[in-house]
Amino acid sequence: MRVNDETRGVSSARTDTAAHRALAHGRELLRDGPVADACSALLRAAAGLRETDPPLARRALLAAASAAWAAGDHDSYRRVFTVGPCPTCGAGSESTLCAEGCPEAAWRSHRIGMSAMVEGDFRRAHAVLEARLRQVTTRAETNELREAGEAALLLGRLPTARRLLGLALASARSAGAEARVPGILAHLAYAELREGRHPQARAHAEEGVALAQRLGQRNVAADLSAVRALVLSIAGDLPTVRARIADVLAVAQPHGLAQAAFLAEWAQARAELGAGKVERAAARLAPLVRPGARQGHFGLWFLAVPCFVEACVLSGRALDATEMVDLFAVWADLGADPQAPAQLARCRALVAPADRSEELYRSALAHHEQASGPYEHARTQLAFGMWLRRRRRPTEARTQLRDALMGFERCGAALWAGRAGAELRAAGEVAGTGEAGVLSSLTPQQVRIARDVARGSTNKEIAAELSISIRTVEYHLRNVFTQLGVRSRTGLAHLMANVGEDQGRAEPGPI
Template sequence: MNDEARGAFATRGVGLAGFDAPEARGLPPAATGVRVSSASDTVSRRALAHGQEQLRDGPVADACSALLRAAAGLRETDPAAARRALLAAASAAWSAGDHDSYRRVFAVGPCHLCGAGCASTPCARGCPEAAWRDHRIGMSAMAQGDFRRAIAVLEPRLHQVTPRAETDELCDAGSVALLLGRLPLARRLLSLALASARAAGAETAVPGIIAYLACAELREGRHAQARAHAEEGLVLARRLGQRNVAADLSAVRALVVSIAGDLPTVRAQVAEVLAVAQPHGLAQAAFLAEWAQARAELGAGKVERAAARLAPLVQPGARQGHFGLWFLAVPCFVEACVLSDRALDAPEMVDLFAVWADLGADPQAPAQLARCRALLAPADRSEELYRAALAHHERASGPYEHARTHLAFGMWLRRRRRPTEARDQLRAALVGFEHCGAVLWAERAGAELRAAGEVAGTGEAGPLSSLTPQQVRIARGVARGATNKEIAAELSISIRTVEYHLRNVFAQMGVRSRTGLAHLLANVDEDHGRGWELPDRG
């Protein structure tokens, strides 16, 4: 990590808050001193209602503009309503991926009551604006990437929130805890907010709270719970006509499903998200949906597609997926680059990701960073980095990410002819993937385990029974139409190794060509009712 990387990271933006960010705090510039007329007040309230409706089901850029106008008009006559408008405007700006508007909402000016001046100066003791201004100072620090100051200002107030607090206060506190990476606290506060909203009959608020809660569970590796909440929220959001909220929930669900390896289902869910996200300008939902599809493609061995899909999401430029979320997809991008021989695209992203990991807002990031560095490192450093990654995983919840590191390390050990050590890592990967429902990843770990010499047999019949597990996988890949390069990427071996094994396969099975092998295996699978192991790389 270096100063150049820190500067690049700050320029690109930061502000993760579950994935949405309605806890954003801020006020418009000081009022002119002219008393707002009742007619103007009515117009502002209409703008507030319209903006809130558009935020739930409409173009979010329009919602942001209406809400900022409402906040400016209501500041003098109804400060509480003005603050609600600013909260909603920040949420709209985040959903739209509008970095400039998001930062403007956070702007901290002089306090009009006690005169506190600069953006970092708290209000005088006893000022009614003190709590609000402190929150804005913390959120402004967060928007600038100063997480340590943000934590110092924001976190103490989270522990002052009691279970008897109002629904809005619980939800805001929970989303801030999510922003700061305090995931167990975030889940507790958001669960309380959900219970409070249901008890109060505030049905309209429930889908949004569920979206936050599902995000907290997803980030902590509680995939089954995240999916259950996302699907529950989807039913209600659709019934209430909250299409934007439904798109966010669909995107979370797609991220959960993406680790199961059901690529057709993920594609269908992504299409469902984009059908709303594109016309309504939902950059957040679109980013999560594209990331979900890329993650499913990576798990299915379609590494080149995954790298191509992730590149515009994480790299700087006009096509960047979202100013405050891009770093979440960097570990997948690095792995896809390495497996598809695009490693030159990855080192710069690892330096940027290191800045994010150093901020302390994501418990999984230090382990992911070490794994990324291990994937790119020379052989004499990789083992040290893999073991460092595993040590970081022991200090943070998340069985899926932990299992991915075990798998990568096990594959690395196997390629270096250290099968006993490889099997230990691969068994741990298999158990981890099974624990979180990552079906295709579990199959991949199991295949690697057999290739490392696990005593379980190949389970194959007829001509295949004489082949090693690695040869079976190569033979099935060829029969499905995959090229040697594609098979090498899928199995994380060299093309030369694929060619070597394939010559032996031809000799043992008595065929002379790829076409002959495909015909032979088609007959074997017709007799035994089995499908190909390798996915269609299309």
């Protein structure tokens, strides 16, 4: 009997040592390595520590969940939060909470809530997790604050997520836990991005990238770089965005970072949409949002649907967008994204018959008043203003377009502010004292078309960007050639190359 006890003790010690090694290896891979391998190592560690060190086993499971999320592995993520009978109070079914006072109660309720969220039952998830979020105080430990912040983020409680993650960041810094800071910054920047706080998201993302790179946390740096690319996609130019995306994919592809890769692809499509490259944007987003084996991250694909719908409509493929609007409606109805109802109404307006569009646009604007997010609000105002202008209602259009312009400027969306400004001028807003130099004879629309042609855009691309017909582009281009005395697109490009960049910005008035 004594021999058997000693044998079991040696075996247990070996198992415990192997579990600790698996835990250390999994954590290292989660920071810088293939995240699928990290998930496997962490699940193995959790199994080995379940009997000897339950609190550490839970930490291993939560780290495995992070790895599964980063990898876009829905099955493994679901498996982490599968709930069995409670060994202490005997609570049996997957949805049964522990008895009051049970030491397993907090952990079990977290898993039940997260499991409900994974299955799309956000009402159940809210009911279980909301009470726990309210119990977290400023005195909580860094890990508890971070975990609560991440849960709030997944539930769509964005202000709560920002508050908890901000507290986690302060806690980590005051404790000197520098290695934890980049991961917290990644979640905080993403929460700010989701809420439309782009300047703050960029500041935290850039700080996090620098620190993660210095600490050798390449996976975390890739996540932060993806958030930074999404901010730049509405503020910068396409070459800059592409350079940042290359940084992300250099790590995301070999390490299997599905979340970072998805955000990077979305960033590039959003930049293309803002620059008027609508067909490219639609083609890039299609496999990410449509159901099937190539669909993007299981927990993120819906975020890119509004961009896909707009890109399809502007490129003349409204039928391709209709199915996705219906799928997005299912997501919006779950109540996990405060901006989704407004985005859904805007998407419906984009694909609806003309006699219903105005009602849907106004519904979208009403929903925006109930949720923060200046960028998405301005996107709706721009779309509605464009719709009004094309129906020869310039006075109403200018009201929406002015609001859109100010909204984009407030959130640092320079690329979209330029679009709103061009639409506002086309609607008759006088923005200056007149054009100087060789462009003085052109209308604002003609100046823009001339510049786009000089940059190499086709008539089809320009038509999609300006939401006009190809025939209208051809008409304006013929007038441009006549007014400027050139005979070809090449001649126009040479002429425009010698025109100062400040020409074309102060435009004389309505088209």
